[in-house]
Amino acid sequence: MSKIPRRDALKQLISAPVAAGLAWTPAEARTARARADVARQEATSSQSTFTSNFLTQHEFATVTTLTEMILPADSRSGGASSAGVPEFIDFMMLDQPDRQRAMRNGLRWLDTECRQRFEQSFVDCSNEERASLLDDIAWPERTSENLEEGVRFFSNIRDLTATGFWTSQEGIDDLRYLGNRYLTNWQGCPPDALAKLGVRYED
Template sequence: MTDSQDSTPRRRFLQTLAIAPASTLAAGAALKTSQAETLTNAPPAGAAYTPTYFDQAEWAFIQAAVDHLIPADDLGPGALAAGVPEFIDRQMETPYGHGKLWYMQGPFHPGVDPTYGWQISLVPREVYRHGIADCNAYCRAQYDKLFVELDKAAQETVLKDMEAGKPQFANVPCKTFFGQLLGNTKEGFLSDPQYGGNKHMVGWKMLGFTGARGDFVGWPEKGNVKYPYGPVSISGEKA
């Protein structure tokens, strides 16, 4: 959310994710069975998605917020076209969303070294529920409107304030909520499409990532030659 003089800040931001530690990917692997069940019940490609966890007001908030975090621009589609809201909603129905991957008995020590792991009593789906409600309460107090009713400039101001930890939320620290939203937005934009996001592999195509291709026999020895084939999903879908 911070301003940048770089003409391609979104591309550089996403490129850094390609070499980031794979901790979130490891968590995704642990959810394989539950994710498969979620995928089985998912609507077919191209069908309108109906959220299963978020209510309509929350769903509107998620769509408005992620549109700011990864907007569409001349580099390609943004979070909405990539299906990031669907990805986030589906994650809330997995063990990850229910906090079943972590020790959740406390004691909790918010604000300590991040390597200590999850340090609040709320699980991710609760962070969203309380965070959205708290953000709307803050917007009502400041602007007499809900977040989705604000103009784009005011919405961005609210998100930047949350990123900086300025608002005092009643139920969840605003910085924690913003971090959760931003992290899941990144994951939804760059995950395998079978999880609901990165539709048509728009994130991968923007980065030049090849996805789950079976082999690259013969290509390493070609040297600095651009790989000519598009990405492939784990499911076999080709971009």
């Protein structure tokens, strides 16, 4: 899969349709993020691995691999895994039958398509094989009709990945948002901005 810059991925997510069963509210995302952070901290403290609440071991491994391909680590920050995105997605599935069904069907589709193409599951494929499949479903306008189910699933797992990443502390740091900052005095607009607008301050 072509590595999509994070900012470009966000632009696509804004206009991506959310498939039935996978829609969520900001409050649900905040709750899932808080639960994921606590679970990761507890696992770290006890020197154990995270135990998923909904996803099977194989499904969790698939989600981990998939989200890391969507948002890999780069020179600016870590990737989806280090930000706890797989754990976030697992908590987003709790007590949501329609969402669970959509997620499970999508993961099943991914494995079925990989077996048809490469005779093995998604996690067992090589990076090149996985990338070739994701390239076929990452761009809705280029995709053939027989891959529509995969396109819908990928659009929504990509949205979940972005939500999970940018609600984490690592994701917030990645945005480099400093919030409102107090200024002791007003310096005015930068000269280049004024020049672009064709205006200037009165003497």
